[in-house]
Amino acid sequence: MTPARAPSPRPPLSHRFGHLIGAYGLLALGALLFLVFSLTLPDTFPTLDNVSAVLSNQSIPAVLALGATIPIATGKFDLSIGYGLGLAHVMTMQLIVTEGWPWPLVCLVVVLGGAVVGAVNGAVVEFARIDSFIATLGTGSIMYAFTGWITEGARIVPGPHGLPAAFTALYDSRFLGLPVAAFYVLALTAVLWLLLERLPFGRYLYVIGSNRRAADLVGIPSRRYVVCAFVGSGLVVGVAGVLLAAQQQIGNPSVGMDYLLPAFVGALLGSTAIRPGRANALGTLVAVTVLAIGLAGIGQLGAQFWVTPLFNGVTLLIAVGLAGYAARRQLRRRRTEPSRAPHAPPGAAS
Secondary structure: OOOOOOOOOOOOHHHHHHHHHHHHHHHHHHHHHHHHHHHHOOOOOOOHHHHHHHHHHHHHHHHHHHHHHHHHOOOOOOOOHHHHHHHHHHHHHHHHHHOOOOHHHHHHHHHHHHHHHHHHHHHHHHOOOOOHHHHHHHHHHHHHHHHHHHHOOOOEOOOOOOOOHHHHHHHHOEEOOEEHHHHHHHHHHHHHHHHHHHOHHHHHHHHHHHOHHHHHHOOOOHHHHHHHHHHHHHHHHHHHHHHHHHHHOOEOOOOHHHHHHHHHHHHHHHOOOOOOOOOOHHHHHHHHHHHHHHHHHHHHOOOOOOHHHHHHHHHHHHHHHHHHHHHHHHHHHHHHOOOOOOOOOOOOOO
């Protein structure tokens, strides 16, 4: 008879406290920031109007950050999301305003087009074996060229009747007293949480991101899953482009790049929360919320226009540093635990 395995000793209190701080420290920081700004600006900050404005303004950066989270789970980066957002936004306006297409068909075409662009990004990264930074920067530049070619460098302005009311309602309408765009973010977070945390697809992405060689050894088709991750990112970018068109109601060929840095700040900072050391949907949502509170607070305090990019840049550096620290901490913890080989996917080659 096999002897019973002794139960693993409980981790020390300091270790458990450190885990709680690592997992929920960013969430606590967000609550603290909200409290500080509410006490400093009691007449304007803790109001429903301000909360609604913050949710509305930050919904598209939040969607983009969630899209960027998917390739980051595999250890890849999609730097084309800003350019892709601009192209999707312009294509939506072009097809509705200039070509006269019905807006539901336009939304479908633009979202599927984003998925196709994502597939191209994934193929260039995996089959041409070009580093994801360089590959997506190159494809992003090509998308920016297409955006300029379509618009000829000018804005796309609707006629006197404007855009269809049903289309603009995709962004402008409210649900339960809050902007409907905030519920898009919650729905996307729930879908990504289910995909990454509860389904085999997400587990395989994490295995690929942590140890590509181990993923190949257990039979996970890494190339296929990385391409799928980029397809998911492109699909989300297409959705964000449609929402941006409904929000701005004018085609601006240069607007996309304004969203690139906030999206990556949210995705990278999110990898230090909830599940420290790996990109995750709930962590990204928490990070985007903290950033939104911080930006809204410093904006109401009368900060100069250059404070926003300074805030984003400094936060990005901090996020990268914290993400690296969390990943190293997780690796050290794994080395002290019994090794567990990841399960091979069904039908994988032995």
